[in-house]
Amino acid sequence: xxxxxxxxxxxxxxxxxxxxxxxxxxxMATAQSIVVLNDMILDLLEKDEIQTKKGPVFQTAILAGxxxxxxxxxxxxxxxPLSLDKCQVRIRVTEAREVLIECTTxxxxxxxxxxxxxxxxxxxxxxxxxxxxxxxxxxxIKETKLIEKTGGKSDFRREG
Numbered sequence: 001x002x003x004x005x006x007x008x009x010x011x012x013x014x015x016x017x018x019x020x021x022x023x024x025x026x027x028m029a030t031a032q033s034i035v036v037l038n039d040m041i042l043d044l045l046e047k048d049e050i051q052t053k054k055g056p057v058f059q060t061a062i063l064a065g066x067x068x069x070x071x072x073x074x075x076x077x078x079x080x081p082l083s084l085d086k087c088q089v090r091i092r093v094t095e096a097r098e099v100l101i102e103c104t105t106x107x108x109x110x111x112x113x114x115x116x117x118x119x120x121x122x123x124x125x126x127x128x129x130x131x132x133x134x135x136x137x138x139x140x141i142k143e144t145k146l147i148e149k150t151g152g153k154s155d156f157r158r159e160g
Contacts, residue, residue: 027151065124
């Protein structure tokens with residue numbers, strides 16, 4: 001297996017990947033984060049969208065996730081600046097009473113958008129934490145992972 005870190009040059013120094021010769025293709029990525037809130041906060045959410053001094057929790061988290069996706073290259077040093085074709089953040093409470101955040105990003109470009117999807121899901125989760133911490137600090141951001149990516153060299157789909 002001849003795999004290597006793509007963000008290191010021959011001397012082992014950080015380097016932005018050269019995408020100059022890559023083909024432009026349609027690319028999509030979906031990432032998710034899971035936030036575990038205590039029963040008191042979940043009960044408030046299930047009654048109606050929680051209105052905090054900072055605004056409605058899920059609506060604010062959706063906007064934060066979209067904004068973060070668009071600014072990924074400003075947060076992660078070796079990411080290329082991208083102009084996204086689409087970014088959608090969806091948030092729902094699951095049957096297991098966890099908050100599931102999904103961020104889907106799309107672009108027609110020479111490079112993928114999985115870092116943008118992961119950033120959007122993560123920042124939406126952090127926003128939920130920030131907005132709910134006045135009720136309780138017993139909040140866990142349990143998991144962030146790539147669910148699917150298409151376009152480019154290879155496709156990926158997480159099973160289960």
